[in-house]
Every structure is written in structure tokens, then in C-alpha cells.
Amino acid sequence: MIEQAKDTETKILDAAKEVFQQKGLTGARMQEIADKAGINKALLHYYYRTKDKLFEKVFELAFSLFIPRVKEMMMSEKSVFEKIEFIVDNYINLLHKHPYIPGFIINELNRNPQMLVQLFEKNVQFKEINLFEKFDNQLQDEVNKGIIRSVDSRNLMTNVIGLCIFPIVARPIIQGVMFNNDKKAYEAFLAQRKQFVVDFIINSIKVK
């Protein structure tokens, strides 16, 4: 039945997300995904043919949830300061909901960088050529107005995203080394960090 089918397909995909994102392609087991979805292992192959195909689907969904967000945010009609606040805010919220995804994407892309090329070929909307042109102009504009000092757009954007993502992907290290593995302390750290990051960046580029 079409309803039931959709349901099964979704149950499989949800289970696959969970297992792949936590264990990676090589660490994941089809049997575990089937168990988590509450179905027979053969059904996985009925709906998704192979492990690789199922993985590809999961990866694409994870990727499209995280990467194109930055584009939207950079394209919005806001001042540089507002954009930074907006991006940090949104990204940290997103990370709070999906803490495993960035590590998953980073790890799988390091294992097989070719995936990104294939993704760009298959899904043209990901490949926005002049993402930075507009942002570059805006930065230059605000430099001329004496609002910010001169900064390279790609370095700035790397910092914005990196400062959001790093404490999440490096959670075990940070929680372990900085907070003696105190989970509550780490969570408190994250909670206050959003404001710190915004201030840190704006302070760095603002002309005083």
C-alpha cells in the first residue's frame, strides 16, 4: 500500500540516518539499521538496493540540511554585523538539533572527497559559483563607510562557521580536557558560547 510503503521507507531512512551518522559508512551494519527500523534486512535492499545507495541518500540529506543554509544567510539583506549574528544564531541552533551531522559530513568527505564532486554534478543548486562576490562587495562597502576594518571574506566566513562547528565536533576533547568530563559543565559552556562567539567576531572586525 502506498501509505504503508512510504512509512516503511521513512522508517528505514530514519534508522539509516541514526546509524550512519554515528558510525559512518564503514562502521554501520545493515543488520543494525534493519533492527532499528524494525524490519527484515532484505527490505533494506528492496527499497534502497545497496548499502552505498542508502548511504548516499543519508549523506545528501545531511549535506543539504547544513551547507546551503550558509548561502541563504549570506545572501540575505542585512548588515555585516546582523548577518554574523544571524548566521551564528541559526547555525548553533541547527547544531543543537543535529550535533552528529557536521562530524559525519567532515569524516565521510575526508574518506572520499570525490563525493562532493559527484554531489555537485548531480545537484547543481549546491554549486553556487559567486557566493562570495556579493559578500565581498558588502564588506568593501562597510570598510569604505568606516564600519569595519578590511577583512578577507573567505577567512571571515571560515571563522564564523568554524567557531560554531568546532566545539560540537570536538565535544569529547573539550568536555574531557576542559571540563573533566562533566557533561553539565560542557552544556553550560555551549549555552553561553553563542553570545561569546558573536561578540568575539564583531569585536574583531569592528572599527572602534
Add this chain to the structure above:
Amino acid sequence: MIEQAKDTETKILDAAKEVFQQKGLTGARMQEIADKAGINKALLHYYYRTKDKLFEKVFELAFSLFIPRVKEMMMSEKSVFEKIEFIVDNYINLLHKHPYIPGFIINELNRNPQMLVQLFEKNVQFKEINLFEKFDNQLQDEVNKGIIRSVDSRNLMTNVIGLCIFPIVARPIIQGVMFNNDKKAYEAFLAQRKQFVVDFIINSIKVK
């Protein structure tokens, strides 16, 4: 004999480093390690018993190469600005030599955070309880002197390390999205980034 033995052991370890750091515990194959070391697979088990034990060794070496460095640097007798410049400089150089290690550590610790606990138990020198106490005092001192604005030490240190590591672990994304997969452009980006990061951080905390 003892010379040859040491040599074989080293060859195995070197091969294991390469394979594990690129493919992770679950993605690595004992046969591939043996091939890369130019020896029979049974020799791996002769010298290191099991895959897990060999992996543990590789992980420990990688970990001890990266994490304790921060401690040394934070403990040195330098001003805050000098420390930041020193850490960024050293860390980026280290990353240039071992670009796979941070991703490796991050990924394996996310797969099994328990490893860190075991490592601390086994290797007490890693667990420096009051790493931040001295640094906190130094920061407060320079705040009082009007050199820097008031910043939380753990947030600051997270930023320093994160800004160094992130562009390396996220290389495929950055190279792909920001530089249209132009390897040279990415490398040029890294080369100029060291100075950018130092300026970015110091500018952010300096009182002008």
C-alpha cells in the same frame, strides 16, 4: 634479530598510522596495513596481537602529538598576545605536517568517547587538572592592566584551537565550496591564513 625486529615493528606502526588515520578503525583493513608495511599479515598479530591493540597504539601516538602541545604552550612564560601568536604558529605548522590527525582523533573519539577516559586512566600526565587556572590568572592580570578586554579563558582557547584546526578538517568542504576545488587556491588560502588568524584573535581581545 633485535635490529630487524625493531625495524619491522616500526614499519608496521608507520603503515598502521597511515591506514588508520585515513580510514579509521572500522574502515582500515589488516591486509592493507600488512601490504603497506611489506610483510605477511600474520606478523601484524605477532607484534600487536589484535587490530584493536594496534589501533590503540596509533591513536595514543596521534593524541600525544597533538593534545599535550597546547598545555606546554599555555604554560610558557609569555604575554597573552605572544602566547596566541606562538600557539597559532606552532599548531598550524604541526597541522601542516599531520593534516589527517585532528580529523582522525575527532572521529574516533565521537565513535567511542570512552577511549579518552581510558587514555586518562592509563596515562596520567595527560590529565592536567588545573590547566586553566594559571591562564585565567594571566588573563585577569592583563585585563586589570588594560591590555585586553575581559574574556573567558575556555572560550578563548576553544577559538584559538578551533580556528587552526577547522579549515584543515573541513578541507574538502572549504576547497570545494569556497575555491571550486582548486587545490592551489586552497593551499594559498592556508598559507596566508596564519597571519589572519593571529590578527583576528588579537584584534578581538585587544583594548584599543
Add this chain to the structure above:
DNA sequence: ATTTGGTTTAACCATTTGGTCAAATTTAAA
């Protein structure tokens, strides 16, 4: 030259794993 101990290998084993298939079951159409 023979013995002894560590080193290395080829062959082998048990288990795991991704994947298949024919049969059973369910669902929707005729």
C-alpha cells in the same frame, strides 16, 4: 656443525557481512 630462540610465512579457520531469492503475505483492482 648443531642447537636454540626469535622471526616470518603460507595455509587455514570461524565469523561477519552485504546481498539474493523464492515463497508467503498483504493490498488494491477487477
Add this chain to the structure above:
DNA sequence: TTTAAATTTGACCAAATGGTTAAACCAAAT
């Protein structure tokens, strides 16, 4: 109600994989 199609399952398979073992090899000591 019958039929046809889609869905689900248990049983099974071949390949891959970590690990073992007995025999061969080799260098040094006697």
C-alpha cells in the same frame, strides 16, 4: 471473490575479514 501486483520475510550464499597455527627460516651462541 478472484486476480495481480506490491510488500515482507526466512533461509541462504559468496566474499571479506580478523585471527590462528604449524612449519620454515635465520642469526647467534655453543
